Amino acid sequence: MNGLIESRGLVRHFGDERAVDGIDLVVDAGDVHAIVGLNGAGKTTLMRLLLGMVRPDAGVASVLGSNVVEAGPSIWSRVGYLVETPFYYPDLTTRENIAIAATLHGVDQTGLDDSVAKTLAILELDHWADRKAKTLSLGNRQRLGLATALVHEPRVLLLDEPANALDPAGVVLVRDLLREQASLGAAILVSSHHLDQLARVADAITVMHRGRVVGALDPSDSDLEQRFFDLVREADQDVPLERR
């Protein structure tokens, strides 16, 4: 395996449901790879498999060349993620939450304050640094979640809907952040429903539907939305009507 993020034949069931059904995917250093799909397509489950949050029924998930089932602290200290909900404790301040994430990601205590201060500045959270997280707006909680994913300067980033709840300035900030991290050599896997946003930031776009990869989109395509629905409809034609 050569990519920093790799999925080889990953399968995961939840009861009778095949949430992820034989996914192959590789993200190299410096690439922003987007996955798009309708609700329930399997995007979040794929990210959970790549982070060891759930175990695969078949196939291999690897990060930084290591099978995630066996990965240890040296691997995970170089991985950052925001999957589903931002990581924060309501009773702690923004600064404390970022410090906690940095500590759990293995940042040395001697450099902790600098890392936290730098991340607060990057995410434009300085003004709210000493406010409890429960008092933050939804958008600023999302920024806090991004801060906890980035504070340890990871080489691998997995972000599920990173622009959720962000205002237009926040969306631009995330876009710039992703491009900057990629230029520094990070491998980034990002999911979103917003095709126009992905077109501006992604190097490759994979379309998932019913747990499978059903095609790819060219980010420079002028009508991504139409192309996306064409791929989904084509995939549905292979599925019996009662299972759609």
Added chain:
Amino acid sequence: MTPALRVEWLKFRRSPVVMVATVLMAVLLPAMGLGIFSVASTEAVGPMAAKVQGLLIGEGWNAYLGGVAQIAAAAVFVGAGVVAAWTFGREHADRTFPSLFALAVSRSSIASAKFVILACWVFGLAIAVGLVSTVVGIAGAVGEAGGTELAAPALRLMFVVAATGVLATAAGYVASVGRGYLPAIGAIIVVVAIAQISVLFGAGGWFPFAVPGLVAITGSEAAPSLSVAQVVLVPVVALAVMWLTVRWWDRAEVA
């Protein structure tokens, strides 16, 4: 301090649940004990006074601190159980549990750190209840400070609080497996009920969750004599549940 301990200690000391539970137990238990002692010591007659007088064993410090210990055997199980349930269950209620995967610090280290902090807090609480009860007792003219009359019941009170608190950390297991603190609070109520029933049927000595309550009534006619094995079961059961909890955290998936 390890990274997991540093993080868990910050979360623990900032938790309003912990602060409220600590203050309530450290202040209310001695106050209630003194209230019962005062009612029992007066010449009052009537059903209330008779009931209260039946609760206390001996006189002076023995009666007062024994009364506090009896209340503590149930109240600390609920109070410390709620704190343990909160400590583990909050990760599910606050939806932070998925974010404790894929970290440089393992989930088993995080769960172990939670138990270390809970255990230190329980022992601190035992000392605090002992000290506050003594001060309240002196202020309430229960007896004088110092001497063997005070030492034995005070130590017994601290043992009851510590043993009850350590057993109550088992709520952390239910909160983990049940993925929230509410199932654990339900389990606390069930265990308190089973402990009462086991004592009624004379089997309380072999039900570790009832043992601190039996220690609290040492000296009364109703108290069975406890064997060393029955007392040793208390830390054994507490440690076994801690081990099960850490193992669950090590193997769990995101729901």
